[in-house]
Amino acid sequence: MDLKLATIDLGLIAPEIIIAAVAMLILLLGNVVRRRTILAYFGLFGLVAALLTALPRWGNPASGFYGMVQADNFAIFFKIIFIIAAGLTILMARRYLISHEIESPEFYALLLFSAVGMMVMAATSDLVVIFLGLEIMSVPLYVMAAFARHDVSSNEAGIKYFIMGAFASGILIYGIALVYGATGTTDLRRILADWGFFEMHSQLFLYSGAILVLIGFGFKVAAVPFHMWVPDVYQGAPTPVTAFFSVAPKAAGFAALLRIFTYGFADMSQLWAILWILAVLTMTVGNILAIFQDNIKRMLAYSSIAHAGYILVALTAGGDGAVSSAAYYLLAYTFFNLGAFAVITLIDTRNSSTAQIDEMQGLSGRHPFLAAVLALFMFALAGFPPTAGFMGKFYIFSEAIKNGYIGLAIIGVMNSFVSVYYYLRVVVVSFFARPNKEFEAVSYTPAIFIVLVITAAGTLILGILPGYWLSLARAGIFQFL
Amino acid sequence: MSEYLAVLVFLGVGIGMVLFTFFLARLIRPAHPYKAKNQSYESAEKPIGDAWVQFNNRFYIFALMFVVFDVEAVFLFPWAVAFGQLGLYALIEMVIFIAVLLFGLLYAWKKGVLKWV
Amino acid sequence: MVPMPYYLIVGAVLFVIGIAGVILSRNLIIMFMSIELMLNAANLTIITFSRFLNLMDGHVFVFLIMAVAAAEAAVGLAIIIMLFRNRETIDADKFNLLKW
Numbered sequence: 001m002d003l004k005l006a007t008i009d010l011g012l013i014a015p016e017i018i019i020a021a022v023a024m025l026i027l028l029l030g031n032v033v034r035r036r037t038i039l040a041y042f043g044l045f046g047l048v049a050a051l052l053t054a055l056p057r058w059g060n061p062a063s064g065f066y067g068m069v070q071a072d073n074f075a076i077f078f079k080i081i082f083i084i085a086a087g088l089t090i091l092m093a094r095r096y097l098i099s100h101e102i103e104s105p106e107f108y109a110l111l112l113f114s115a116v117g118m119m120v121m122a123a124t125s126d127l128v129v130i131f132l133g134l135e136i137m138s139v140p141l142y143v144m145a146a147f148a149r150h151d152v153s154s155n156e157a158g159i160k161y162f163i164m165g166a167f168a169s170g171i172l173i174y175g176i177a178l179v180y181g182a183t184g185t186t187d188l189r190r191i192l193a194d195w196g197f198f199e200m201h202s203q204l205f206l207y208s209g210a211i212l213v214l215i216g217f218g219f220k221v222a223a224v225p226f227h228m229w230v231p232d233v234y235q236g237a238p239t240p241v242t243a244f245f246s247v248a249p250k251a252a253g254f255a256a257l258l259r260i261f262t263y264g265f266a267d268m269s270q271l272w273a274i275l276w277i278l279a280v281l282t283m284t285v286g287n288i289l290a291i292f293q294d295n296i297k298r299m300l301a302y303s304s305i306a307h308a309g310y311i312l313v314a315l316t317a318g319g320d321g322a323v324s325s326a327a328y329y330l331l332a333y334t335f336f337n338l339g340a341f342a343v344i345t346l347i348d349t350r351n352s353s354t355a356q357i358d359e360m361q362g363l364s365g366r367h368p369f370l371a372a373v374l375a376l377f378m379f380a381l382a383g384f385p386p387t388a389g390f391m392g393k394f395y396i397f398s399e400a401i402k403n404g405y406i407g408l409a410i411i412g413v414m415n416s417f418v419s420v421y422y423y424l425r426v427v428v429v430s431f432f433a434r435p436n437k438e439f440e441a442v443s444y445t446p447a448i449f450i451v452l453v454i455t456a457a458g459t460l461i462l463g464i465l466p467g468y469w470l471s472l473a474r475a476g477i478f479q480f481l
Numbered sequence: 482m483s484e485y486l487a488v489l490v491f492l493g494v495g496i497g498m499v500l501f502t503f504f505l506a507r508l509i510r511p512a513h514p515y516k517a518k519n520q521s522y523e524s525a526e527k528p529i530g531d532a533w534v535q536f537n538n539r540f541y542i543f544a545l546m547f548v549v550f551d552v553e554a555v556f557l558f559p560w561a562v563a564f565g566q567l568g569l570y571a572l573i574e575m576v577i578f579i580a581v582l583l584f585g586l587l588y589a590w591k592k593g594v595l596k597w598v
Numbered sequence: 599m600v601p602m603p604y605y606l607i608v609g610a611v612l613f614v615i616g617i618a619g620v621i622l623s624r625n626l627i628i629m630f631m632s633i634e635l636m637l638n639a640a641n642l643t644i645i646t647f648s649r650f651l652n653l654m655d656g657h658v659f660v661f662l663i664m665a666v667a668a669a670e671a672a673v674g675l676a677i678i679i680m681l682f683r684n685r686e687t688i689d690a691d692k693f694n695l696l697k698w
Contacts, residue, residue: 008570024584031591128659135666139673146677152684156693158677163629163690166670167620170636173663174613177640180656181606181647541679545672552668555661 012057012064012071013123015050015079016116022046023112030105040094043108047087047115054079059475067187068126073475075123077327078255081334082122085248086115088454091447092342093240099349100238102148110140111244118252125264127176127186127213130256134172134220137252138165141245145237157236164219164229172216178209188264195267210265214274217260221253222305223312224281231293234301239348239355242297243341246304247334254311254330261315262323275316276408283309283415290422296344296357299422300337303381306419307333313412314396317403320474325395328473332388332462336380339455343374346448350440357426362435367442373456375427380459382423383416388462395470542594546586553582605646613639626681626688630674637667 010017023046026039033039054076061072090108097103117136124130142165146158176186182198182205183191198206218226234242265271286306293299314326347353347360347370364371380389393416400409462469560567560575589595612635619632641660648656682688 024581027588028584028591031588128662132662132666135669139669142673142677146680149680150684155677155681155684159626159681159693162674162677163620163626163633166630166633166674167617167636169666169670170613170616170633170640173637173640174643177609177643177647180644180659181651184647184651184653186655186659538679541675545675548668548672552665555664559658559661 008066009062009064012062012069013120015054016119016123018050018053019046019112019119020116022049023109023116026105026109026112030109036103036105037094039105040090040108043090043112044087046112047083047090051080051083054083067189068124068129070123070125072123074255074259074327075119077331077473078122078251079119081251081331082115082118082248085244085251085334085338086111088338088342088451089240089244089248092243092338092345092451093238095445095448096238096240096345096349099351100148100151102238107144107147110144114138114140114144114244115248118248118255121252122255122259125188125259127179127188127260127264130260131169131173131176133252134256135169137249138169138220141165141249144241144244145233147241148238153236154238155236157233160229160236161233168216168219168226171212171219175209175212175214175216178205178212180209182206182209188260191264192266207268207270210268210271211274213260214257214271214278217253217257218278221250221257221308221311222282223278223308224285224305227282227285227305230305231289231298231301234304235295235298235355239297239341239345242301243338243345246300246341247337250304250308251330251334254308254315254326257315258323258326262318266318272316272318275312276405279309279312279316279408280411281309282306282312283412287415287418287422290419293422294357295355296360296426297355299357299426300340300344303419303422304337306415307337307381309415310393310396310412313400313405313408316408317396317400317405319399319403322396322399322403324470324473325392325399328462328466328470329392329396331469331473332380332392332459335455335458335462336377336387336389339373339452339459340377340381342448342451342455343370343377346370346442346444350442352440357429358433360426360430361433362437362439363430365435366439370442370452371430373452374430376456376459378423378427380463382420386460386463388459388466391463391466391470395466539597542589546589546594549582549585553579602646602650606643609639609643609646611639612636612642624690626678626690629690630671630678633674634667634671637663637670 022043026043029042030039057071058073058076061070063070089111093107093111094103097107114137117133117138117140120133120136121130122133124133142158142162145161146155148154179191180186182202183194185191185194215226217223219229222230234245237245261268261271261275283306286302286304286309290299290302290306293302311326311329314322314329344355347363348355353359360374363374376387380387383389383393385391393412397409397412400406400412556578557575560571564571616632616634616636616639619635620629623629623632641663644656644663645660647653648660678688681693685692
């Protein structure tokens with residue numbers, strides 16, 4: 001296989017460079033510019049600029065930095081997801097941060113640095129660069145989880161996230177070390193090309209390495225049984241941070257997982273049994289534990305575990321179709337999960353809020369629009385047509401059936417039915433429960449209104465006209481170099 | 482296998498020697514415990530408090546600044562060794578790298594962590 | 599010269615000690631040091647393979663991992679210090695506000 005050792009082309013990592021530079025400038029200007037609004041919008045501007053530099057690369061994949069960077073469609077598709085997630089988070093976070101008196105320029109800088117890490121993760125086929133990207137993503141996230149410095153539950157979320165995250169990184173890098181020893185390279189393309197030439201004893205290293213890599217990412221994407229940190233961290237972290245956690249790092253983790261396990265380690269047939277078990281456990285445990293939650297952030301944490309399970313179904317099924325359905329689902333999930341969290345963030349801007357589900361009583365009377373979009377996002381999470389959630393699940397399960405994983409698809413569908421219960425509970429409480437006290441009003445900001453409109457529109461458009469977006473996802477896949 | 486046997490014997494003899502010396506010392510030394518013997522040694526000064534004192538938080542920030550530039554050196558050394566073959570492009574990249582670090586230093590300075598208050 | 603498996607075994611032992619430390623210890627600082635031990639086990643393993651298989655790239659990976667470990671250490675210690683200020687303890691069992 002010809003490994004084109006292209007020269008160093010900074011154009012390939014232009015989006016990353018732009019975002020990192022903007023983030024550093026925000027840090028520095030933060031001490032000079034007193035108007036925080038300017039910094040927030042400067043961050044948004046950086047994201048848009050990065051998006052504009054990333055898009056023209058669509059369709060002409062290139063490899064650079066001696067094979068360490070892949071600017072292919074797959075990478076661009078995921079970069080779009082990260083940019084959308086980061087941009088919407090900036091828009092929705094400001095109001096919350098101000099009302100909780102924790103706003104500072106560092107928040108936006110950390111968010112952007114973390115986005116850079118995710119983009120690096122998606123845009124490489126080298127295990128060590130994936131690890132580097134993972135760390136660039138995770139280290140700012142640890143700080144963001146603990147961002148409310150004087151709030152003990154935020155502190156606790158930060159330390160739990162840090163310990164579990166760093167632990168997972170340790171396992172992951174040891175796995176990568178073993179793979180490196182077995183194959184003599186960390187480049188997934190060379191691992192794939194040399195497959196079958198490895199000797200027996202290096203097969204042992206390879207398999208144990210691959211399993212450790214899977215465990216490491218299992219922590220990052222919150223697969224059961226590596227999920228125990230998720231509910232605590234999601235509940236404790238500031239709400240906009242939780243919103244970002246629930247979509248972007250998950251998408252980045254899956255981007256890397258898809259690249260590693262459906263591409264580099266594609267011939268490792270024994271692993272699929274493990275993935276099967278992982279997918280079933282993740283879906284089932286996530287959905288069942290979500291039923292018992294009274295705190296809405298905690299409920300959505302378990303729901304995000306369940307959604308990781310659905311995407312693991314696609315990963316288990318393997319093949320082009322399944323990978324593109326996973327990518328499509330991640331895009332859709334970004335919209336409706338961020339939307340749901342935007343509503344909760346808005347409600348949480350009141351300092352009295354405790355984010356209990358019962359607190360939604362009387363929401364529809366006071367804020368009909370808010371209640372309506374919340375219901376839309378809950379329907380999407382539960383997977384009702386005509387929302388994006390339905391189409392995403394439909395694609396994933398039909399791919400699973402197509403590839404012969406009928407049992408997995410049946411378990412998945414049954415899980416979706418279970419999930420309807422707890423999602424509808426939120427809708428029922430916000431529309432029909434008789435409030436024992438008046439719902440304390442919240443005031444919109446234009447920024448949050450924009451977030452709600454974008455996420456609601458995304459949820460509906462991806463659901464009603466899925467063809468175009470799915471073809472985009474399909475074009476993105478396996479144009480790996 | 483015989484090399485391992487040698488190691489084993491060596492290990493056994495080693496452990497035996499240590500145990501024997503301890504035992505011998507116990508037999509012939511005078512037993513005379515008093516309190517000062519158990520105190521921690523602080524350059525012949527009278528120790529104040531115990532060794533588990535809390536250090537000032539500020540040491541942490543300074544240690545942090547040190548670590549940043551310590552790790553930077555790790556990257557500088559191989560670059561400096563191979564500089565002859567790498568040429569101008571690598572020089573520019575290294576300048577960018579150090580500029581990013583200086584950015585961090587500038588930020589820390591602006592935040593006032595370089596001052597010992 | 600010491601044969602390769604010896605180095606790998608030391609690496610594996612360090613890794614297992616690290617994992618055991620994270621799982622068994624209740625002191626945050628010790629948990630954190632155990633994590634660093636895991637990273638260094640990976641470093642040792644990579645450098646061993648790199649040396650014995652005559653691959654140069656492993657050396658660079660080790661530098662990168664060291665830098666990552668330093669960054670993680672900085673952030674981790676900062677979080678632990680902040681926790682100590684607010685709670686006056688670093689016993690992991692005391693952080694139980696959030697439970698299901």
